[in-house]
Amino acid sequence: MNQSFEVWSVLLLACVAANLPFFNQRWLAVGPLRDNKTLAWRLAEWLVMYGVVGLLAMSLEAGIGQNHAQGWEFYAVTLSLFATFAFPGFVWQYLLRRRVTRTVPAQSDPAA
Numbered sequence: 001m002n003q004s005f006e007v008w009s010v011l012l013l014a015c016v017a018a019n020l021p022f023f024n025q026r027w028l029a030v031g032p033l034r035d036n037k038t039l040a041w042r043l044a045e046w047l048v049m050y051g052v053v054g055l056l057a058m059s060l061e062a063g064i065g066q067n068h069a070q071g072w073e074f075y076a077v078t079l080s081l082f083a084t085f086a087f088p089g090f091v092w093q094y095l096l097r098r099r100v101t102r103t104v105p106a107q108s109d110p111a112a
Contacts, residue, residue: 013056
């Protein structure tokens with residue numbers, strides 16, 4: 001793999017992983033089905049996903065060459081970027097989904 005492909009694949013994986021807690025009711029998308037995940041559970045799952053994507057990115061960086069030491073600024077920026085990636089899922093879960101289900105009229109039976 002070339003470096004450009006690896007960078008884009010990590011960014012795509014980060015976008016998917018950041019939204020995953022908001023689009024399903026399972027813990028880490030494979031655990032048992034929960035009726036209602038609270039925001040605290042979703043944020044905990046989101047932080048786990050941040051760690052998983054970060055470890056994958058570090059392993060890809062080690063495959064290319066030597067890992068570079070990172071300061072707190074790097075982690076603050078990547079956490080902010082991960083939060084930005086999660087925005088569509090958060091908006092869907094907490095702002096749009098309830099509004100869409102409230103405004104959809106009940107289906108009437110055309111045969112009746």
